[in-house]
Structures are given as structure tokens and as C-alpha cells.
Amino acid sequence: MNYHLCKDVMCNDARRKAFNELAVKTFQLSFENWYQAGYWEETNMPYTLFDNEKAVANVSANRMELIWRGKRRRYIQLGTVMTDGAYRNQGLSRFLMDEIMKDWENQCDSIFLFANKTVLDFYPKFGFKREKQYQYSTRVNKALGLRRKMDMSCLQDREMLKKYYTKSNPFSSLQVVNNYSLLMFYCSSFMKDCLYYIPQYDAVVIAEQKGSMLHCFDIFCDDGKNLNDIICSATPEGTKEVVLGFTPKNGLNYEVKPVDDSDNALFVLKSKENIFEGQKLIFPEMFHT
Template sequence: MKNVKLISHYLHNDVYRKSFNQLSIDVFNLDFEPWYEAGFFNNRYIPHSFLLDGKIIANVSVSFLDLIINHQPKKAVQIGTVMTDKRFRNKGLSKLLMEHVIAEYEDQYDFLYLFANDKVLQFYPKFGFKRIAEKHYALDAKEVVNQVAKASILNPNRPNDRKIISRLMENRKPVSNMLGVVNDKWPLSASTLDPYCDYLERYFFADGDVLVLADREHGVLNIYDIISQHAINLDDIVEKMVSNQDNRIEFHFIPELIKYKVTTTTAFWEDDTLFVRSKYPFNVEVLFPLTSHT
């Protein structure tokens, strides 16, 4: 297309950023502006976009993630916010942006990955991405011995609570040494500090100085992430979190339990299929923490 310009690293530009954000609202009903204003991105989220007549018409974004996989540090790029203005679809713009991003980052990082919705599962294999089945981990809550423990529910709208959350996020330990994320102010802030994130509660245990992101629904305790500056004792956390109303505990990361045995099955997530492009075999058991999705 004529007069189309490729731009990136432009979130500081109000005009371009707001055009990007409007496209995100139009395509995904997702408003990035509050996250930008709150400083969540921390130069770890970079849109790569096509600009036409001052408007963003297509985009592929990258997020930089520091991972721990099988106890080893890895650096990865997560691709997301792949979108095109409906007036300019079927013109190969996403293809060009994907090729640009791969060329830009592949040699600098251990691997690239993304989570795809069900409508585009045939698109990403064209760029060398392989579909990988994540795992699902569950535990019979009735097997867990409950500890009496006091937790406070933190609210990021309260300044003191926000300080606690922000402090714990600094130099956090990975929730799992099998597959965890560190240095993840982005995207973790979208779950911890965004007051409109309502799919979880923020349980703070002062005695262990640990924050547990979790919720309960229909007898299931979902544990999404555990944020601590100390090594995590998951058995202890589970025993403090479980209640008589819980029938099952589901972990949205790879749990490392000593006392209790989880049931492992293959996960089938709707609109959240993992694809990985890696130069090396990706043979580890996989479940990316839910709070690391962008």
C-alpha cells in the first residue's frame, strides 16, 4: 500500500498512541490508555504499527518477558494485540508486521510466543510457530489440611494497599521454577494494580509477606499467582487459602507441591491457544502463568 509508514516505540506520542488505543477499542474493546497513564508498560510493551494519514491501521505488539524455565533464566518475546482496521484487512498488513517483528527480535531472545484466539489458529504456523498444549493442574481441596491464617483483601484504590502490592512486585520470586516470570511489572500490573481487574481477589498474608491472587467460584479455588520476595512455599499457601467450602483447587501456573499430589491433564483453553517459535526444542511441561498473558 502506498503512503503507509511502519512505526514503533511511539507510545509517548499522544496522537499516535490514542489512534492505537482507538483501534484496540474497535477491535478488542480493550482500552490501553489507563494502563499507559498508570505507567504499567515500563518500556516492556512495544507496538509495531502501520500508519496511514496519521492513523494507526494495523498493529503487532511485543512484550519482553524474563522467564525461569526448568530453573534456568530465559528471555522471551510475547506477541500480542495483533489487529487491523476492518477497512484495510486482507491486504497482508499483519503478515508484513509479523515478519518484521520476527526479524527484529528473534536473534536477541530465546524464543517468541503468543496466545491465539480460535479464529486465527491457521495463521501463526505460516510464520514457524508451533502449537503447544498447555497443562491443567488441580488438587482435591478435601485432602488439604487447613491452617488458621489471617488474610487481608487488598484494594489498589487504597494508597497503603497499592504500596504493599507495588513493593512485593519488585524483585519478586517466580511463582514456579518450572515456568515462572520475574521482572514483570508489565503485564503483572494489569492484574494487581488495575482496580477494574475484577476476576480475582488480592489476598495479603502479613505474617509471610506474600500476596496471593485468587478467586472462588462454584466450590473451586482458583490460584492465579503468588507474589513474594522470598522463595514460595506452595504447600503452606494452599493450607492457608483453603476453606471448607472448597472442593477443588485449580492452579493457573505449574505448582511445585511437596505434601500434595496434583492431577495433571491437557488443557483446552478457549481463545487462548499457545504457539511458540523457538530455535531449540521446547520439551518442558508448559503452563504460562495466567497473569503473564498480554
């Protein structure tokens, strides 16, 4: 193989530019604004193959700290898997997967990823098992809409989000902590119009309205509060249903359905722990890579 493997692409201007060019070509997505805003951290580790100065393939390993049943777990989530069309069918993704496994398989509690429908047969070759996820939803009896929309162009609101994220989500049975970097990948771009402050309960809610349904991705506040009270306050008039992007600790009065994962399937490395097996969990949606 006559390619050069780079594991510190984000710290080099020319290599980062080439990496972003491949990402735009593959996903119509650039990481440059996120990087320039200071949100990138070393927990995000692209493994990038170069043909001279051109980035031709990548798999990123993202170190994550999770809390599950009161214990902190060290996980690796793989993402940003891409290969330039002219370089496919050469085993480049396989090479990168092998490199990541050599570096991290014995350094973490688990490795997982989300795969689209075009590569569902690829990851089992590396010992990954497909797992079902489950989503929780509830009918809304009282929509109050007592919320203030946060402005991510405002430094004060960005600082508020950062402060409240450190409180974590006390209602979620599976929490991603100490990952403000990834949170801001979404909240500084795709989800910047989906953040709300609920003064009555001193909580920050990330939610998106879709017709008569509110998709509540995450909630950050102090412990000891009531999830349904916060949801009612975050829900505008006319909303009939709330769907959660996390697994509630108390699932009573929630309808539970398997997630349609035909284009976003969860795979977990079989040789490591698997908290998803038989637990009816959903990985927090704000922290997919």
C-alpha cells in the same frame, strides 16, 4: 504499501490515542489508564501501521525475562494482534510479523504467542508450532480463609504488591520476573479485586473464586514456605478445589490435565528453544499479553 509503520506509538499522544481507538474497536479494551498510571514500560513494543493518522493494524512485541531451571531466559511474547475491519485481507499482519521477526528473532531465546480459534492456521505460516499446556489442580481438605483483601486504590497495598512481586513465585517452575508493568495491567483493572495478603505466611496471593473452585493465578513470597499451607489459608470456606495458574515445582498430589486451548492456543517459534515440548507446563496466566 502506502502505510506508515510506527514503533513508538505509546510515547506520542495522538498516535497512542489512535492505537487505543483501534484496541477498543477490536477488543473493547483501552490501554490509556494503564499508561497514565505510569505502568507502561519500553518492554511493551507495539508495531502499529497508520493510514495517515488512523491506526489500522498492530502486533505488539513484549520483551520478557523468564527463569527456567535456574537460568534466565530472554523471550518475546507477541500480542494485541488487531486489524481494522476495513483494512483486512491486505497482508498487514503478515507485514508486521515480518518486521518483528527481522528485529527480534536473533535477539532472544524464544518467541511465542497465544492465538484464538479464528487464526490457528495463520501462525504456522511463520514457523510457529502449536504446543499443548497442562494445568494442575488439587482437592481442598481444609479451607481456612485467613486472608486480607488488598485494595488496589490504596497506595500502601500497591507498594506492597510491588515489593512482594520482586520475591517472585518460589513454587513455580517457570517464573516471569522484572515485569511489574504487565502485572499491573491486570491488577489495576480486571484483577483488582483478586489480591489477598496472607499474614500467617507473609504472602500475596492472586486468586479468583468461581463457585466451589478457587483459581490461584500466582503467589509471591519468600522461599522456604509450604505451597499447600498458603493455599489453605487463602481458600474460603466451601471451596472444594484449587486450580493453579502456574506450574508447581512439586506436582505430587496434583491432578494434571491438558488445558482446553480451543480459543487460547500456545504457539512457539520452531527455530528457537521450546521449553514447553514434553514438559507439561503452563505459561504463568498472569503474564499473557
